[in-house]
Amino acid sequence: MPYPVRVIPGSDTAVETLGLRKTYRSVRGRVVGVDGLDLRMPAGGVHALLGLPGSGKTTTLRLLTGLAHADAGAIKIFGVPVPDGLPDLAGRIGAVVGEPGFQAGLSGRRNLALLASAAGVPRTRVDEVLARVLLTDRARLAYGSCSVDERRRLALAAALLHDPDLLVVDEPSEGLDAVGTREIRQALRRLADRGVTVLVATGVLTEAQQIADTVTVLDDGRVLAQGTVADLLGDARVSVRVRLDEPGKAATTLRAAGFKVRADGELLHVDGVAEPADISRALAKQKLFPGELAPQREDLAAVVGRLRPVVPQTPKVPSRAEGRAARKAAEQQTADRKKAADQRKAAKEAADERAAADVEAAEKAAAKQAAADDKAARKQEAVDARAARREAQKTGAKALLSRRASEPSSASDGQGTADADTAKADPVEPGPQKDQGPAKKAPSKGQSQSQSDNRAKGSR
Amino acid sequence: MTGLLWAELRRFGVRPAIRWIAAGMLLYVVLVLGLEAFEADASTLAGLLADGDISFYAMTPVFLAYVAGVLLVTGDAASGGTRALLTVEPRRGRVYWSKVVAAGVAVLPGVAVACAVLGLGMYGLHARADMLGGPPSELALVLTWTGVRALVLAACAAAGGAALGVLVRRWWAVPLAAAWFLIDERVLGASSPARHWSLLANADAWVRGTETALSGDGLLAVPLLHSALLLLGVTAALTLLGWVVFRYRDVR
Numbered sequence: 001m002p003y004p005v006r007v008i009p010g011s012d013t014a015v016e017t018l019g020l021r022k023t024y025r026s027v028r029g030r031v032v033g034v035d036g037l038d039l040r041m042p043a044g045g046v047h048a049l050l051g052l053p054g055s056g057k058t059t060t061l062r063l064l065t066g067l068a069h070a071d072a073g074a075i076k077i078f079g080v081p082v083p084d085g086l087p088d089l090a091g092r093i094g095a096v097v098g099e100p101g102f103q104a105g106l107s108g109r110r111n112l113a114l115l116a117s118a119a120g121v122p123r124t125r126v127d128e129v130l131a132r133v134l135l136t137d138r139a140r141l142a143y144g145s146c147s148v149d150e151r152r153r154l155a156l157a158a159a160l161l162h163d164p165d166l167l168v169v170d171e172p173s174e175g176l177d178a179v180g181t182r183e184i185r186q187a188l189r190r191l192a193d194r195g196v197t198v199l200v201a202t203g204v205l206t207e208a209q210q211i212a213d214t215v216t217v218l219d220d221g222r223v224l225a226q227g228t229v230a231d232l233l234g235d236a237r238v239s240v241r242v243r244l245d246e247p248g249k250a251a252t253t254l255r256a257a258g259f260k261v262r263a264d265g266e267l268l269h270v271d272g273v274a275e276p277a278d279i280s281r282a283l284a285k286q287k288l289f290p291g292e293l294a295p296q297r298e299d300l301a302a303v304v305g306r307l308r309p310v311v312p313q314t315p316k317v318p319s320r321a322e323g324r325a326a327r328k329a330a331e332q333q334t335a336d337r338k339k340a341a342d343q344r345k346a347a348k349e350a351a352d353e354r355a356a357a358d359v360e361a362a363e364k365a366a367a368k369q370a371a372a373d374d375k376a377a378r379k380q381e382a383v384d385a386r387a388a389r390r391e392a393q394k395t396g397a398k399a400l401l402s403r404r405a406s407e408p409s410s411a412s413d414g415q416g417t418a419d420a421d422t423a424k425a426d427p428v429e430p431g432p433q434k435d436q437g438p439a440k441k442a443p444s445k446g447q448s449q450s451q452s453d454n455r456a457k458g459s460r
Numbered sequence: 461m462t463g464l465l466w467a468e469l470r471r472f473g474v475r476p477a478i479r480w481i482a483a484g485m486l487l488y489v490v491l492v493l494g495l496e497a498f499e500a501d502a503s504t505l506a507g508l509l510a511d512g513d514i515s516f517y518a519m520t521p522v523f524l525a526y527v528a529g530v531l532l533v534t535g536d537a538a539s540g541g542t543r544a545l546l547t548v549e550p551r552r553g554r555v556y557w558s559k560v561v562a563a564g565v566a567v568l569p570g571v572a573v574a575c576a577v578l579g580l581g582m583y584g585l586h587a588r589a590d591m592l593g594g595p596p597s598e599l600a601l602v603l604t605w606t607g608v609r610a611l612v613l614a615a616c617a618a619a620g621g622a623a624l625g626v627l628v629r630r631w632w633a634v635p636l637a638a639a640w641f642l643i644d645e646r647v648l649g650a651s652s653p654a655r656h657w658s659l660l661a662n663a664d665a666w667v668r669g670t671e672t673a674l675s676g677d678g679l680l681a682v683p684l685l686h687s688a689l690l691l692l693g694v695t696a697a698l699t700l701l702g703w704v705v706f707r708y709r710d711v712r
Contacts, residue, residue, distance in 0.1 A: 066550050067543060068710040086550035095547040101540020103474050118467035119548035158544060 104144030504593025529621025
């Protein structure tokens, strides 16, 4: 036994699954195809597996036909467990799942004949099934030159070779034009009317509404709802598109009034509306007046949205990995904040240092300027003092000459004394040329004293 | 089962790649004969048989048979065909064994024609140059048995190729084998003890039909039986492994 099988009690249903689970390996780990699929399909009529892409329709068909093995769960077809009992069902099931892999170089009839010989079906059956799918004339052409529609019908003919009790078809109208779609749907409906149980997997809501008697709506590999088409996909229900200025307030109002609302930007989609005027009335009570109120036929997404159970919001307990990630993110955030604060502090300190340096440089410049001014003032004072002394010396000499002129008798006696006085009055009297240098470089004590006095005056 | 086998053989025959392989096989044989025509008087036919030149020439059709076996079960058309077949015949064992047997059987006509053309051409060229090097009837018998053994080996190679194709599900089972042969020749073929288990050496010994040989211990070994058992064992192991995998693996 390839996988654990739970026992399903005997029933009259054509197909029944219990807790069917199938996962696929991918680069991101395990991907769930179907999970806990409990399917019940009555014998006879057309049954549709309806769902959005990735909901598990094809996986379910592959499991039913034995092309894939389930990880867990049980399948019964006409009461026979699958896949162990599939040899007993050989000839009772026909399937179109994916491309049939016909040889492009052979004609459609030849390809069917090959399959018929492999299945142990008499060759006369080939013409019968070709006639049933309306391909008798076109079957002489090479398969490679057939249109998509003809290829679809050939695949359907191949599935009918055994005259099966259960026909499984995946996406019957995929890639077909309007005429081909209508013909294949009519063919499936005719088969069902002849007593064949038809199981189609489709993502087209109208297809299920047109040909199916019962329907199973799948979502994320689980059964959302099962029942008759009239109950689940009735024509009466419409989806209404509402456009108005305050979509948030309108959505709250409509939800409070019991409508199922989906927000789509500034638009609101109200699903499962029996009477669109009810929406206007509910909005008008809150003084909300829609600019657009367009009733639309419900699409598959709306059906799935309507059937999807409303799960109450429960606080989600994070897993260990999520907790670790959250802690790491918080630590990272704290570290970032600290780093930013440090950077701000460092920038402020640098600015202060720059300001202090500027002040110091200004003070130094001011002091230097003051020293230069002081020096210039002292120099000027020294020059003034020298000029004053020279002036005084000239005045003294004139006075001496005039006194000598007035006292000629005493001139010879007082010569030495006058010289001594002159020397006393002008200690920096320029002497011989060779003595002038050292005298300038090393001023006498009296001169230094005089300069100091002048400096003190200047300072004051 | 007969219907399945017949359907697989038909599918095998109509695949363009198989036709190209058959054409390549015949072209190769004609090329070998053309080159041999220039030096038919260089060595006798008996000498060529003894030296293993003829068995070496027969190895290329055998490898092409392996390629055909791989291509029978790989590619989109083959996957789709298997899927369609399983929907009408859900017994996986039957489907698998029909494919393996069909691969083994389908290559026989092509390889038989190639071997026949090669053997007749070689015989004709050397007879014309009067370089047979032995009694004509005896040489004809040896050539016939060499061809038969090459045919059996080609069938085993094709069946093994189909099994390997089922295992890896990709056409690169072909270069995989080519890489293995390269390693076999360079590594196993170089060392004397490992040479006993080299696939290439044993295939060569099988096609040559070497009855006895002096082993390393000075004892007479039976290379033909050893090679036959080894090659058959490898083919059986490969096909059984393929069956187990095919039985439990999902069909794409």
